[in-house]
Amino acid sequence: MKEGVILLEHGSGGQASARLLREVILPHLGEVPLLDSAVLKDFSASLAFTTDSFVVDPIFFPGGDIGSLAVHGTVNDLAMVGATPLFLSVAFILEEGFPLKLFSRVVASLGEAARKAGVRVVCGDTKVVPKGKGDKIFINTSGIGILKGDFVLSPSRIKEGDRVIVSGPIAEHGLCVLAAREDLGLEGLKSDSQPLHRVTEAFLSRFGPEIKVLRDPTRGGVAAVLHEFAEATGLSFILEEEKIPLRPEVKAGCELLGLDPLYLACEGRLVAVVTREIAEEAASFLRRFPEGQGACVVGEVTRERFPLILQTCYGGLRPVPPLAGEPLPRIC
C-alpha cells in the first residue's frame, strides 16, 4: 500500500479510509484506535485547551517536518500557559496524489514526537481534497493539558522594571524553513523545533509567581510577542541587541537576506518576563536544561514613547515597529 498515492477514496469513510487508518496511521500512533471521540477518564483539575493548524512549506526541513512540528507547536502552546500536555487530537487534510510513502514518514515523525513529549494522540480525522485544492498535507493538532499552578500567567502581571529572558538562540526555525523552501543554499541551519513543557514545568515550579508570563515566539517572532505584551500593558520593552542570542549561521543568513531576526519564528524557544530580582538566576536555571541552552536576559520593561525599542550594538536606540505584511509565509 505504501507505494501508492492518496486517493479521494481515502477520505470516503469506507474501506479505503479504514485501510489507510489501519496500515499507515495507527501503526505510528500507538495501540489505541483513533475513534471519533476519545474518552478521558476521571478528571479533577483545571484544563488548558489549544488548537493549531500546520501548513508549513516545505513539509520536510532540516531539524524536523510538519509531523513533529504539529506536536511541538501544540505542546508548547499548552506549556506557555503553565499546563502539562496530556492529550492530542490529530486531523489531516491530504491532497489527492500525495505519495503514501511521504505521508507515512510524516505520521511516523508525528508519532515519535508525541512519544518523546509524553503526550497521547487520542482522536483523529482524515480528509482528502482533490488535486490542486490543497498542498500535500495540512495537519491540525488540538491539545488538552492539566494546569497545576495556583497563579495565572498573563501579560497583565508585567510591571515596569521586569526583565525579558529568551531561552536560547532565536530566529532559526523561520530562517531554516525559508532557506529550505527557496533553496537558498544557506549552510548549517537547523530548525529549533522542540517541546518545551518539561523546562516550563521545572521553571514554574522553581520560580512560581516571580514569572509573569511565558510565550513561544512563533509567527512574527520575538517582536510579535513583545508587541502583544506592550499592547496589553501599555508598557514598553527595550532589548539589548548584543545580548540577543543568535547562532552565527543565523546572523549571517539574516544579514545576507536583509531579514530582522526579531521577526523570525522559533518553534522551540520561549520568551519569559520575570521580576528583576530573579532574572539572572532564572536565565542560569534555564541554561541547565538542553532546551534552555543559551538562555539569557535580553531586555527590560520600561516606559518609553515606543512599545519596542532595540538598543543597538553601537549604543543607539531604534524603535522596532509591529510586523506589517508577511515576510515569511508558511513557516508553521
Next chain:
Amino acid sequence: MKEGVILLEHGSGGQASARLLREVILPHLGEVPLLDSAVLKDFSASLAFTTDSFVVDPIFFPGGDIGSLAVHGTVNDLAMVGATPLFLSVAFILEEGFPLKLFSRVVASLGEAARKAGVRVVCGDTKVVPKGKGDKIFINTSGIGILKGDFVLSPSRIKEGDRVIVSGPIAEHGLCVLAAREDLGLEGLKSDSQPLHRVTEAFLSRFGPEIKVLRDPTRGGVAAVLHEFAEATGLSFILEEEKIPLRPEVKAGCELLGLDPLYLACEGRLVAVVTREIAEEAASFLRRFPEGQGACVVGEVTRERFPLILQTCYGGLRPVPPLAGEPLPRIC
C-alpha cells in the same frame, strides 16, 4: 475591511492577523478573546475529546454552510459517545484571495450555531495559504464534552436480536451538497445538519444501558456505520427497505442519479442500536423531539453470511457491500 480579500499577511501573526481576529472573527464568537490556549477551570469529570476537519464544497448549501457544519459535526461526535459538549476550538485554513465578506458570513454562521448548541468557542487559530494551495476555507473544530453516564456506549455491547433505529429521514445532507456542487437542479433538498446532543442526552437518560451504541452516519452513510458495527461484533445487520425513512425528494434524486441512499451522509441524524424490548418505545420517544421527527426501527441484529443485508420492498434479500471508492467527495 470586509470589502477586501484574505491576504497572506492575515496569517502572519502580526498586525493584519490581529485586525482580522478583532474585526472579523471575534465579533461573532462572543466576548472571550481567542487565546492560544484556553483555561477551563476546575473539572471533575470524565471527558470526551474529538476533532474533525471540514472541507465541504460548496461552502454554502441549502440548510447550512461550512461554519454551521463545523459546529454540528463536532457537537454530534461528542453526543454519540454520550457526552455533553461544552467547549470548541476553531482553526481556519484560508486561501489567499478568499473574500472577507464570505469569510465573515461563515464565521457568523459558526458563531450562531455554537450559541444555539450551547457550546463555547474558547480557542482558535488562523492560517493563510497562497492562492491555489487551498480551496477558499477549511475549518477544523475540536471539542471537549463531559461524560455523565455510568456505562460506555460501544458496538461491543451489541447482541443478536437488538434493533436498529434511525432518528429521521436519511441521506439528505450528502445528496443536497452534491446537487449544490454540481448544480444538478434537484429541487426541494435541504441539508439535515443539526446538533443532536440535546436529544441524545434525553434519550440516554430515559433508556440508559438499553441503548447499546449511537453513531452519526456521516461519511459513508448508514451503511458505513453498520459495516463498522458488523466488523466490531462479527454479527450481521438486516434492514427493511420499506421502513427506512427517506423524503420523497431524496428518493427521487437518488433514483435519478443512481445513488444508494444507504451510502449518503447525514449530518443531523443518528443510528442507535437498542434492545428489542425498548425498540418501538425508543423510536416513539425520539419522534417527540424536533431532531427526531421520523425516527423509526429499521432493522435488527442477526447472524447471516453477509454483514449487511437489505430486505427489499419486494421481499428479496440483497447484501449491501462495504463502500469501496468515493462516490461523493467533500460532503463534510
